[in-house]
Amino acid sequence: MTQGPTGDQVTFDGESLTITDVQRVAEGRPACRVAPSALSRAAKSRAIFEDTVRQGVPVYGVTTGYGEMIYMLVDTAKEVELQTNLVRSHSAGAGPLFAEDEARAIVAARLNALAKGHSAVRPELLERLALYLSVGVTPAIPEIGSLGASGDLAPLAHIASTVIGEGYVLRDGKRTPTGPVLRELGIEPMELRFKEGLALINGTSGMTGLGALVAGNALQQVRHAEIVAALVIETLQGSTSPFLAEGHDIARPHPGQIDCAANMRALMRSSGLAVDHADLRAQLTAGKTGGDVSRTNVYLQKAYSLRAVPQILGGVRDTLYHAVSRLGTELNSANDNPLFFDGQEIFHGANFHGQPIAFVMDFVTIAMTQLGVLSERRTNRLLNRYLSDGLPEFLVMGDPGLNSGFAGAQYPATALVAENRTIAPASTQSVPSNGDNQDVVSMGLIAARNARRVLRNNDIILAVEYLAAAQAVDISGRYDQLSPVARATYDRIRGLAETVRVDRYMADDIEAVADALRRGEFVAAAQEAGAELH
Structure with missing residues (x-):
């Protein structure tokens, strides 16, 4: 779990990631960073989103349950619990694990999608995924469980579980509990705030990274x-x-x-x-x-x-x-839902x-x-x-x-x-599936x-x-x-x-x-x- 050679770097800006970049991240250990422009967009999107929530505007997966349970309202005071429960409940993949290069490609794809700036996650979450790629913290992701809508929920949940210090990572090719590995590297698990659990798992990054x-x-x-x-x-x-x-x-x-x-x-x-x-x-x-x-x-x-x-x-x-x-x-x-745009209606799509x-x-x-x-x-x-x-x-x-x-x-x-x-x-x-919502x-x-x-x-x-x-x-x-x-x-x-x-x-x-x-x-x-x- 070491960083790549000096000068070997991939920058995630949400706009210009190529298949060649994904291959470099997957197969090597380049230093991975989030572009300042992407961090700025993320901070702006987050501010718009939090202001929307404070105004009492209903937002899917933030003030409501998920999927078929959208009609159930959730108190905003339970933001961390709601996002954590989503990650835990969907960390239900099965079968063999993706190889390390494949798992790294999937993380890279998810990071860049969130760096686009419309998912309303905090900049710290983007930097955490970039850190994982740089130091070689690779989530252990089971291959089976995605329906491809709402995105690759189960595989991506296994990434999100490592962000909160749970689940497993790959170490020397073996499935290893996340917590001790993070402690050894001096990395504190994150608490997922409004929408961040949903943003991590609700997207196409499994199929796109592997693809x-x-x-x-x-x-x-x-x-x-x-x-x-x-x-x-x-x-x-x-x-x-x-x-x-x-x-x-x-x-x-x-x-x-x-x-x-x-x-x-x-x-x-x-x-x-x-x-x-x-x-x-x-x-x-x-x-x-x-x-x-x-x-x-x-x-x-x-x-x-x-x-x-x-x-x-x-x-x-x-x-x-x-x-x-x-x-x-x-x-x-x-490619998650909902999405946020400056001065525009929330995109529930x-x-x-x-x-x-x-x-x-x-x-x-x-x-x-x-x-x-x-x-x-x-x-x-x-x-x-x-x-x-x-x-x-x-x-x-x-x-x-x-x-x-x-x-x-x-x-x-x-x-x-x-x-x-x-x-x-x-x-x-x-x-x-999902009560015929999906x-x-x-x-x-x-x-x-x-x-x-x-x-x-x-x-x-x-x-x-x-x-x-x-x-x-x-x-x-x-x-x-x-x-x-x-x-x-x-x-x-x-x-x-x-x-x-x-x-x-x-x-x-x-x-x-x-x-x-x-x-x-x-x-x-x-x-x-x-x-x-x-």
Whole structure:
């Protein structure tokens, strides 16, 4: 629980937090501070709010009960008790805990939403959440319990419980009572005043914080999919024609397709294996099979899994670009209820409803499922001797039949493609709750968790393809003709797993490469080899 290096800082102003900022907070220990402008807005909003309460104006969750109990009036003298009871009663999450980086992302999202300045919390509460992030006090947040409206109540209540010195935090990855940890750090628990318990738990920050990490990691996974696609295309001596700029930048200018095609060109630059259309045409004209071009093994066009990479992964990219945009908006939104504006009527509304995020996280799940499909189909092409440009069945190096090669390694990839397809959209699964006050809910956090699950499955699917591609390079003897990036990719694979010369235990190889993918090692290797990737 230590602060990050000097100069490594993230400022929360309620206006400009990015997914990259959330990733930095989640994965590191930057110093976190609240912008003076945000503290000033919070103080002003708080003053307006307290004046409203003193005037006897009814305010939801301040002078009333919650949800279906809104008709019950509560004496303002019981402000601390009302807010504390809300936090305690909703600290009812279940199931596994979010990982530390995920919990930190959720706290960051909640802090920035409150820093927007319309939630009427005291500046001290904003500074407390920033302190937690800076010194590494990470709430232990169960994954299960949110309906996505009124926001992510249960998960966020587990954050609020730590603010009052109750509940649990993560220490060395373990669930630890909050009180002793705060005492050790010299941090006094806070009393929650008017509306502050409600403001902490009534918002979309669970789905948005987790969604920000998933979307950022998904874009990284797309780059990994492009890297291995380029390696397979080179190994199978595919054409570079499908990646020509004119076919994308001019003919069909979807941004994701343009970016993917540009990456493919960068990845295969200086390849001695991938050929252009003119060379293929010349080979056909020469009749490489004794002049009978009707039987030639030279094809002007390869299968979709090799040729349609920009169209498929470009579509994935565009879906992720949309998700990043919507997540960026939500990260910088006030999404609790009620909200306060200078000189205006109190906004009693439903900004806590997670439908926009639920939809885009379902879109991410769908798009990333197709990424896994594409990868597994290329793996199948490498393993099927009728499709693999002369490679042996299942990439067996010797004694086929006695050895099975990659036959078994394909199964988890195929199984996970099927598993990904079973993950249904969460955003349409509304179930009424709270005495039918919450009669239409978003299930946005479930959507974000689903997308995370597909992402993790895809790391294994891609790992199998990476290993099969390296094996194909070994069998074909084409290493020296690979592009610089392809050689760097191959070398990184071989740094993790040796060539499969005879059958051996494969699970460790798959997991080692999947772990490297999660760490972003192949993107780093490609960049070190000179590829500038979108």
